[in-house]
Each structure stands twice: as structure tokens, then as C-alpha cells.
Amino acid sequence: MNHETAHYRYFSNTRCEYFPCHTLSGDYFNCLFCYCPLYALGDQCGGNFEYLPSGVKSCLKCGIPHGRGGYDYIMSKIGGITDMAKRE
Numbered sequence: 001m002n003h004e005t006a007h008y009r010y011f012s013n014t015r016c017e018y019f020p021c022h023t024l025s026g027d028y029f030n031c032l033f034c035y036c037p038l039y040a041l042g043d044q045c046g047g048n049f050e051y052l053p054s055g056v057k058s059c060l061k062c063g064i065p066h067g068r069g070g071y072d073y074i075m076s077k078i079g080g081i082t083d084m085a086k087r088e
Contacts, residue, residue, distance in 0.1 A: 009071040022063045033065035033074055041080050046073070 013019060013031045020029050036059060038045040047062035064070050 020066070022060065022066055028068055030066050030070055032071065036062075036065045037074060037081055038065075038077055040084060041077065044080060046077065 009032065010030050011032055012029050016031065019031070021034075036045070036047070038047065039057065039059065042057065043049075047059060047064045049057055049059045049062055052058050064073055
């Protein structure tokens with residue numbers, strides 16, 4: 001399945017003042033996950049991130065949510081977010 005047949009998986013907002021927010025090569029840029037839902041997973045997100053000296057997680061070098069296959073990757077990891085949200 002791809003974004004040509006499943007439109008809920010992709011959109012690109014080229015008029016956004018922050019577009020593109022990450023440097024990716026090619027003409028594909030998915031804005032669906034503008035704010036990555038996997039951010040809260042910390043070092044378990046699987047992306048190319050770094051922690052700044054201030055302790056803030058920086059995802060500027062990560063393009064997973066915006067590249068091809070990003071939707072499927074996010075969906076494969078979203079259970080971790082669900083687990084975090086469950087009350088014990």
C-alpha cells in the first residue's frame with residue numbers, strides 16, 4: 001500500500017513556513033507526523049536522534065516520520081506509546 005492509494009498515510013504541506021523541517025533527499029516528504037509520536041519513547045524510538053547538553057532530545061537528523069516507509073514504521077512502534085499511556 002502506498003500514499004497514492006491510501007491518502008490517510010501521506011500529505012505534504014509545502015506551504016508550511018518550516019517546510020522542510022528535516023533535510024531529506026528526493027521529492028518525497030510526508031508531513032503527516034509533523035510532531036513524531038515516538039518522541040516520548042526516548043532512546044527506544046529507533047530514530048537518528050541525539051540528546052543535547054541540556055538534556056533535550058533533538059530529532060533534527062531523523063527523517064523516519066517523513067520518509068518512505070515512515071507511516072509503517074510509526075505504526076509498528078505505536079504500541080509502545082499505548083503501553084506508556086495505560087494506567088496501572
